[in-house]
Amino acid sequence: xNTLLIRRKIIPVTLLFAAFIFSHRSFAxxxxxxxxxxxxxxxxxxxxxxMQSAPQTAPQVAPQQTRSGISAxxxxxxxxxxxxxxISQGKRNFDAYLNETEMSFQSVVDPYxxxxxxxxxxxxxxxxxxxxxxxxxxxxxxxxxxxxxxKVGKFREAVGKINPVHPHALPFIDMPxxxxxxxxxxxxxxxxxxLSWLVxxxxxxxxxxxxxxxxxEESPAFSRGDxxxxxxLGHLKNFFTLSENATLEFGLTGITGPNDSSSITNxxxxxxxYKWKPVQMNTYRSLTWQTEFFYSNAKYNAGRMSNxxxxxxFLETQLAQxxxxxxxxxxxxxxxxxxIVETAYSLTAGWLATEFQKIEIEGKFTHxxxxxxxxxxxxxxxxxxGAHGAHQY
Amino acid sequence: MKKIxxxxxxxxxxxxxxxxxxxxxxxxxxxxxxELIGGNKVSVMSIATGYQxxxxxxxxxxxxxxxxxxxxxxxxxxxxxxxxxPQLVASSRNSKIQKGSPGYVDASEAVGLxxxxxxxxxxxxxxxxxxxxxxxxxxINGKVIARNIANGLERIDPSNKxxxxxNLNAFLAxxxxxxxxxxxxxxxxRGTKIxxxxxxxxxxxxxxxxxxxxxxxxxxxxxxxxxxxxxVIGEVKADKIKVIISSPYFTTSSSDVxxxxxxxxxxxxxxSTGAFPAVKNYFDLFDxxxxxxxxxxx
Numbered sequence: 001x002n003t004l005l006i007r008r009k010i011i012p013v014t015l016l017f018a019a020f021i022f023s024h025r026s027f028a029x030x031x032x033x034x035x036x037x038x039x040x041x042x043x044x045x046x047x048x049x050x051m052q053s054a055p056q057t058a059p060q061v062a063p064q065q066t067r068s069g070i071s072a073x074x075x076x077x078x079x080x081x082x083x084x085x086x087i088s089q090g091k092r093n094f095d096a097y098l099n100e101t102e103m104s105f106q107s108v109v110d111p112y113x114x115x116x117x118x119x120x121x122x123x124x125x126x127x128x129x130x131x132x133x134x135x136x137x138x139x140x141x142x143x144x145x146x147x148x149x150x151k152v153g154k155f156r157e158a159v160g161k162i163n164p165v166h167p168h169a170l171p172f173i174d175m176p177x178x179x180x181x182x183x184x185x186x187x188x189x190x191x192x193x194x195l196s197w198l199v200x201x202x203x204x205x206x207x208x209x210x211x212x213x214x215x216x217e218e219s220p221a222f223s224r225g226d227x228x229x230x231x232x233l234g235h236l237k238n239f240f241t242l243s244e245n246a247t248l249e250f251g252l253t254g255i256t257g258p259n260d261s262s263s264i265t266n267x268x269x270x271x272x273x274y275k276w277k278p279v280q281m282n283t284y285r286s287l288t289w290q291t292e293f294f295y296s297n298a299k300y301n302a303g304r305m306s307n308x309x310x311x312x313x314f315l316e317t318q319l320a321q322x323x324x325x326x327x328x329x330x331x332x333x334x335x336x337x338x339x340i341v342e343t344a345y346s347l348t349a350g351w352l353a354t355e356f357q358k359i360e361i362e363g364k365f366t367h368x369x370x371x372x373x374x375x376x377x378x379x380x381x382x383x384x385x386g387a388h389g390a391h392q393y
Numbered sequence: 394m395k396k397i398x399x400x401x402x403x404x405x406x407x408x409x410x411x412x413x414x415x416x417x418x419x420x421x422x423x424x425x426x427x428e429l430i431g432g433n434k435v436s437v438m439s440i441a442t443g444y445q446x447x448x449x450x451x452x453x454x455x456x457x458x459x460x461x462x463x464x465x466x467x468x469x470x471x472x473x474x475x476x477x478x479p480q481l482v483a484s485s486r487n488s489k490i491q492k493g494s495p496g497y498v499d500a501s502e503a504v505g506l507x508x509x510x511x512x513x514x515x516x517x518x519x520x521x522x523x524x525x526x527x528x529x530x531x532x533i534n535g536k537v538i539a540r541n542i543a544n545g546l547e548r549i550d551p552s553n554k555x556x557x558x559x560n561l562n563a564f565l566a567x568x569x570x571x572x573x574x575x576x577x578x579x580x581x582x583r584g585t586k587i588x589x590x591x592x593x594x595x596x597x598x599x600x601x602x603x604x605x606x607x608x609x610x611x612x613x614x615x616x617x618x619x620x621x622x623x624x625v626i627g628e629v630k631a632d633k634i635k636v637i638i639s640s641p642y643f644t645t646s647s648s649d650v651x652x653x654x655x656x657x658x659x660x661x662x663x664x665s666t667g668a669f670p671a672v673k674n675y676f677d678l679f680d681x682x683x684x685x686x687x688x689x690x691x
Contacts, residue, residue, distance in 0.1 A: 111493060114483060143488035147461060198461055198486055205454040239454040244442070247453060277451065280444045280642055321616055354614060355476075356515060385515075392480075393452050 074107030074115075075387035079168050081380060088375040097123050099380075102135060102166065104388070113139045118166070135166075136189070147198035154217075157188040158196075158209045158235040159253050160271035160292045169391045171288075171316045171324060172348040173362045173378040177332035178294050178310025181342075182221045182267060188255075190217040190231065205239035215257055221267060221296065221335060223260040231257030247393075249273040263299040265335075275393075286318040296335050308333040324350040330366075341369045356384040414550055417459050417490075418467040419474045420447055421666040422529045423500050425675040426539050427467060430560045431546055434553055435465075440478070443667025446642040448519075448614075452477040460485035463496070465545050470501035473526035489549075498545035500538040504528045507595050518612025530664070531596035532568050532575070535675055539564045571676055575683050576601065582690045586632045588625055588657070590639040590648060593664060601683070606632060609639075609647055617647035629655040636689045640664045658689050 084096040101121040108114045120135035138153030156164045162179055175185060192213030199206035211233040215224035222231050233255045240248045253269040270293045277286035291313040298306045314328035330344040346364035353359070364376045416437040418424040424439035431437065438459050441450050447469070460466065460481055468478055482490060489496040506524035513522050528534045543561040547554045583602035590609040598605050607628050611621040628634065629651060636658045637648045648659040662682045663672045672681045 108492070111488070111491065140483065142483065142486075142491050144486065147486045149484070149486050198457065202458065205458055207454070237454070241453065241455045247455075249454075279442055281644065282446060282451070282642065283449055284644060354515075355519065393454060 074105045077104045077106075077384060077386035077388045078102070079104070079166075079382065079384050079388065081168055081382050083173070083381075084379045086377040089372075098130075099123065100167075102168070104386075106387070108142070109139065112143050113141055115139045147200065149196045149198075151194040151196075152192075154189065154191045155194065157190065157211055157213065157233055158194070158237075159183070159188050159233065159255065160235075160251055160269050161249075161273055161290055162292065163187045163189075164392060166391070168382050171326040171350060171360075172314065172328055172346060173360055173380045174346070174364060174376070176292075176310075176312035176328065177330040177342045177344055177366070178292075178312055180220075181308075181310060181332050181335055182219070182294055182296060184219045188219055188222070188231075188233075190214060192230065204241070205237070207237040207239075209233075209235040209237070211235075213257075218260070221259060221265045221298070222255075222257040225258055225260065225262045227258065227262065229258040231255065245278050246274070246276045249275075259298060259300075261300040263301065265296060265298040267297075268295045269293060284318070284321050286316075288314075288316040290314055290316075298335055300336075306336055306338060308335045308338045322352045324348075324352065326350070339369075343367050356388075358382050414464045414546065415459075415462055416465045416467065416546075417456075417463040419450075419478050420469055420529075422535075422675055422678065423467045423469065423538060423542065425666040426535065426564070427465075427542050427546075429564050429674070430539055430543050430557055432556065432560055434550065434556060435546070439667075440481070441665075443663070443665040443672065444641040444669075446640070447473055447665070448476065450474070450477045452481050454484075456481050457484050460490065461487050463487060463490050464549055465496045465498060466490035467498045467500055467542060467545065469526055469529070470499040471506070471523040471526035471528075472521055495548040496545070498541055500541050501526070501528060502537075502541050504534050504537050507599065508592075518610070519614030525592065525595050527593040527664070528596050529675075530594060531600040532572050532679055533600065534596060536565050536568050567676065571679065575679050578683050578687055579603075582687070585690055586634050588629065588634055588637040588651075590637065590643050593640065594638065597682070606634070609637065609651075622647060622650055625651050626654050629657045636660050636686070638662050638686075641668050660685055660689050662686070 079102040081099045081101075082097075083099045085094070087093045099122060103119045103121070105117040105119075106115070115138070117137045118135040119132060121130060121132050123130050134154055136153070136155050138151050138155045141148075141150040144150055156166075158164055162170065162176070163183065167175070175187075179187070190213035192211060194209060194211040196207055196209040199208055213231045213233070215222050215229070215231045218224075233253065235251060235253045238250045240250075242248055249271070251271040253267075253271070255267045255269075256264060259265040271291070273288065273290040275286070275288050292311060294310040296306075296308045296310075298308075300306065310332040312328060312330045314326055316324060316326040318324050326348040328346045328348075330342065330346070332342045334340040334342075344364055344366040346362055348360055348362040350358055350360040358381075360380045360382075362378045362380075365373065366376070367373045413433070414431060414435045416424075416427050416431065416435050418427055418437060418439045420441050421439045421443040424437045427435060427437045440456050440459075441447050463485070466482060468474060482492075488494060491497060506528065508521075509524035510520055510522065513520065529538060539561055543557045546557045550557075579601040584604055586604045586606045588607050588609065589605045592608055592610070592613045594605060597603070607625055609617045609621065609625060611618055634657055637651060637660070639645055639648055639659060639661050641661055641664070645659050645661065651657060652659050662685060663669055663678050666672055666675055666678050668678075669681065672678050
């Protein structure tokens with residue numbers, strides 16, 4: 001009986017104390033602290049009711065008011081990518097290696113910006129030694145007016161659909177030939193500034209992006225060289241909701257910048273993506289058809305100029321909750337000589353154990369008109385620990 | 394010229410006075426409650442449908458259009474939507490609805506949470522660091538959600554505080570009335586053992602006195618394995634379990650195997666408002682689920 005009386009006294013005192021704390025915690029960023037305190041007391045009355053009215057049949061699950069894991073640290077995650085590879089050429093044609101370990105640090109900085117850092121630890125394909133690079137490190141504005149968003153730092157540039165995505169999120173292991181011919185294995189990823197504008201179009205989503213980067217990070221198409229010319233990029237993204245289950249995206253990209261001949265390369269690109277995924281059973285079946293076209297106009301020394309084309313198209317189907325199959329076709333002319341033409345066919349099977357682990361195997365056949373055909377196989381095992389944010393749709 | 398300016402100012406004042414508060418919610422349950430509290434002062438859009446797994450919503454850019462124009466954003470919180478909503482909100486370019494702003498409402502504030510882990514170990518499956526996030530499936534928690542949404546509306550639209558408070562009080566009173574009705578219907582089945590597909594019914598279980606003895610998923614987020622089916626079949630037989638409850642976004646193929654072996658019924662319940670055409674609002678959700686359960690458990 002005494003215990004019951006003590007409890008009756010302690011609980012209201014505790015609740016009042018909690019109300020005081022709560023009122024200072026929840027809405028500290030508004031000017032309505034006194035109102036919030038009253039609201040909090042009302043909330044606590046509800047909680048008291050909740051506690052008092054809890055049925056007796058399930059005593060094993062008591063309500064808890066505390067939350068774990070709250071800290072000022074950024075979200076930290078690690079994505080690792082272990083690979084084996086085979087190519088039907090050369091003497092040393094099999095390899096097994098930890099391809100990349102990506103460490104991410106992501107957080108809101110203050111009410112105005114957020115910061116995202118991705119540090120990549122990877123093996124140099126030539127020296128076979130591991131080294132660290134900043135894959136991306138940028139801040140993004142959260143509160144610019146006029147539907148503008150600013151990004152400053154080092155980032156994967158807004159070329160079509162593949163380039164902005166981290167490789168571990170792609171449904172194949174190697175990159176399309178046309179993509180690597182123009183931008184390299186690591187893609188167009190450079191330091192600079194990006195300004196995007198959400199076009200006030202209520203009929204469909206439209207985003208216009210303008211980026212200016214230094215060209216310091218060399219790619220086959222662009223290289224800063226000895227001058228101050230930057231790489232400029234414009235991208236228009238158009239996104240249509242066809243139905244509850246289907247979407248279509250069409251994008252246009254234009255890039256101009258210096259190349260390694262101290263002259264200019266211009267690239268035009270177009271991307272088209274159709275996605276189907278039933279909203280209701282969205283973890284069991286899906287289909288993506290994605291195609292990108294590239295056209296390059298490269299000026300070299302002594303007035304030489306080369307125009308080239310490239311494209312890829314893939315179809316990814318989700319066969320079951322954990323199984324994915326992706327077929328891809330590549331066509332690529334070499335940017336410096338359009339008469340060298342590569343065509344390739346690849347098939348990738350993926351097994352998704354959980355959101356945090358996936359195993360993929362890919363086979364690829366490549367035909368090049370100036371050298372013997374060759375075949376490649378890869379196995380990739382990706383695993384994630386810690387926090388991992390959402391990828392772009 | 395002065396007349397034109399006066400007319401324009403008057404027009405702006407009138408249109409401002411009649412403008413509705415634009416609310417975007419992550420789920421249909423918070424949409425329903427926001428509509429009941431906000432009445433004709435709000436227009437509400439939910440990103441997820443009622444028959445969609447709220448853990449896995451694709452962050453389609455089209456949602457950014459709604460978020461960029463929103464005055465209030467309501468999230469279930471507790472990392473339920475961690476795979477999609479933070480990216481959408483960050484891309485919205487709308488400072489009014491960023492976390493910490495007056496237009497950001499975490500509906501889980503002050504909810505009495507269940508299954509809060511003492512440590513995060515993904516070896517236990519896809520567990521939630523802050524606790525089980527399916528708290529709206531207890532109508533008493535619906536009252537806390539309503540209070541949080543009313544607080545949010547009053548922060549950004551204090552001139553209509555009395556209106557929101559009146560609607561809130563009507564909502565709270567209706568929950569009290571309906572809760573007695575629901576508890577009376579479920580009273581004969583207090584302590585009844587059942588199986589669930591996914592660990593999302595703990596708040597419903599606790600409120601209505603059911604006892605979930607196992608799940609079709611061996612661990613949260615892990616698809617049913619043959620050994621788990623064998624285990625569940627044994628439990629169904631041993632405890633004479635009458636029903637396996639599931640959700641509209643899970644296949645019932647594995648539950649059907651257990652049903653074929655034991656005769657247990659497989660019942661797809663509504664986890665959210667809008668899961669089925671009959672579940673039009675937050676109260677319908679419990680009406681529907683309890684009627685379905687009672688019909689099976691009788």
